[in-house]
Amino acid sequence: MDTTPARKPGETGFNILLLLGSIFLFYQAYKIAGFSALSSPGAIPMAASATMVISACIIVAKEFSRPKAEGGAKAFFVQILPFTLAVMCGLIILFAVVLQKVGFILTGLSFLFFSIWFLQKRGPASAALIALLCVVVIYVLFRLIFQVILPEGIIPERDIIASVKHWFAGAK
DSSP: OOOOOOOOTTHHHHHHHHHHHHHHHHHHHHHHHTTSOTTSTTHHHHHHHHHHHHHHHHHHHHHTTSOOOTTHHHHHHHHTSOHHHHHHHHHHHHHHHHHHHHOHHHHHHHHHHHHHHHHHOSOHHHHHHHHHHHHHHHIIIIIIISOOOOOOTTSOHHHHHHHHHHHHHHTO
16 A cells, blocks of 8 residues: 655645755855865855755655645645735735835835725725725834835825925924
């Protein structure tokens, strides 16, 4: 009777990515000083990454001797990458890509609105209100109180803040 456990969905792909990442790290460690000496700056990183490459090779070799997981790609998307997780990862990546160009206020508002609306599964009005309140609190806390520079983007925030400060200074 075969007691070898079946591969889980996505396990082979992950192990191959682990091997490729280990090879990349070994190459990066080699670029530090090459094989010039055991006491060179790259010796320890090369030894560590070589251990990773050897271990990953053993894991990948053993992986192909195990029976395949049942369900194939469908099982991967059900167990490892469900629809909700895929959508949220996509929104996070989009947020990171757009943040510098568009700025924090619009990007944060859009990200929070779509995230809350998608996850909450209620109407867009409540998602918009929650997103607006969150962005206002985050902006006041980080930009105005802690004075953290947030990406400005297409909204001229410095001009607006200067106008508000001038308006309040004139009210005295």
